Amino acid sequence: MKLNTIKLQHFRKHDNLEFSPSGGITLVYGPNGTGKSNILEAIHFCALARGMNNAPDRECMNFAADHFLLQGFFESDLEVACDIQVSYSPREGKRISLNKSDLPRFSDLIGVVPCVTFSPLELPVVNGPPGERRRFVDSALCQISRTYLERLQQYRRILQQRNALLSKAAYEPHYKQSIHLWTEHLAEAAAAVMTDRLHFLEEFSVAVDEVFSLMGIGETPSISYRSSLGMSGDLAGFDVIKDFIFSRFSDINEQEIQRKQTLIGPHRDDFLFEIDGKEVKRYASQGQMRTFLIALKIALQKYIFSKKSEAPVFLLDDIFSELDDIRVEKVLEVIHESGQAIITSTSKKNIDFLDEVALHTLLNS
Incomplete structure (x- = not known):
């Protein structure tokens, strides 16, 4: 499974953002507090119907917004399209659709897009x-x-x-x-x-x-x-x-x-x-x-x-701050060519097999 494109509207720090990672390892880098983790959380929402750290849906709306909308365009390893839309507003609650058909139960989404995450907040x-x-x-x-x-x-x-x-x-x-x-x-x-x-x-x-x-x-x-x-x-x-x-x-x-x-x-x-x-x-x-x-x-x-x-989409938040350089190198070697991975970092790493994207280029595109 891989993510082709995800669109965020009024979600967390992002009013309107579109992100298209590579099929390998994509590194999104930028200063702390600029919304890198929010992109991973949006992908997690499209895969598992909730945010990465179980935050209430209402808290995921952009400040002063009255709703958020996420659109994730995935493709299976057999090249079958899988389009997921997640919307939320305090008035209508959360709604999820799969290939333009509303899901009666949010649990029906589980397993459609396999997803594995790492976050320092998961250490418990x-x-x-x-x-x-x-x-x-x-x-x-x-x-x-x-x-x-x-x-x-x-x-x-x-x-x-x-x-x-x-x-x-x-x-x-x-x-x-x-x-x-x-x-x-x-x-x-x-x-x-x-x-x-x-x-x-x-x-x-x-x-x-x-x-x-x-x-x-x-x-x-x-x-x-x-x-x-x-x-x-x-x-x-x-x-x-x-x-x-x-x-x-x-x-x-x-x-x-x-x-x-x-x-x-x-x-x-x-x-x-x-x-x-x-x-x-x-x-x-x-x-x-x-x-x-x-x-x-x-x-x-x-x-x-x-x-x-079906290879899960792998989301790794701020992994470089958690490990020394030797262990980071080992981790990247293991996950390299094991499917799609999206990593966040505060800085560029200049590693050959990483596709590196500066967050400010996404925000200004």
Whole structure:
């Protein structure tokens, strides 16, 4: 997949901007605060129906504007055109169209344009709370599997219903009879989500190992599932996981009623990132954390390509400020000729295989 052209109207700092990157690596450079990252965010909107850092849609409008409009013109690796339009106004809300047909659900856009991002603001994926790592894994899986997206949505709906019953049962005991039925549904939905996640980690870990090797880091990474169920690592398979989950729910039923919430399940699970057997979050240096995150993103780009036979658009924001020159060179070597990549920087780099574009030339064109 590659982006041919994107047009921004009243989006962030840009009143009217058109950008056409090359099919390789394009470097957009310019001073801080001039809107380089806004271009990446606009591309991310067209691919995943939201901004890179989950900012409210309203905040993405240009100052004093009453709407924004994004038009992205993509082309698949099989040369099939894919035109996406995203608009937002406080009055009409967000609207998304694909090849001029409105999408009834924003989630229908997920996976159409595979997209992988790197931003310094994403470092919490490595050193932050479990929710950041769950979001990383779920976002990756949703881009390659419509089935997983639907299973995750179903799990969240059942979880919401069960939590509502637990809250009522704390004051009105007759609601306890209904909890058992929803627990059965939740155990089944949870097992489906966990089975997919475990299978993903098994394959994705191989891709991460390969990227570490290609980058010549000289360290051994590992990723494992840290379950809230107290589930041992050798449990695998849908039926085994489902039965184990249901058993655990029975054990903590009264505790959940007292707490008025579901205390175990995929929504509370975590993923353990390690380098040479030591937890990255606790023991890695800042440089190791940044390198680990970049390796995760490069591995994800390669993994999505292996599953969809479609190279994701790769968006890397301010990557040069995060790494020393040697690691930057390694990163660029790995992503070179791996599909389209768009990078932002405060300065020109004069590297042979980079197509470099000064932001001021875009603003003045």
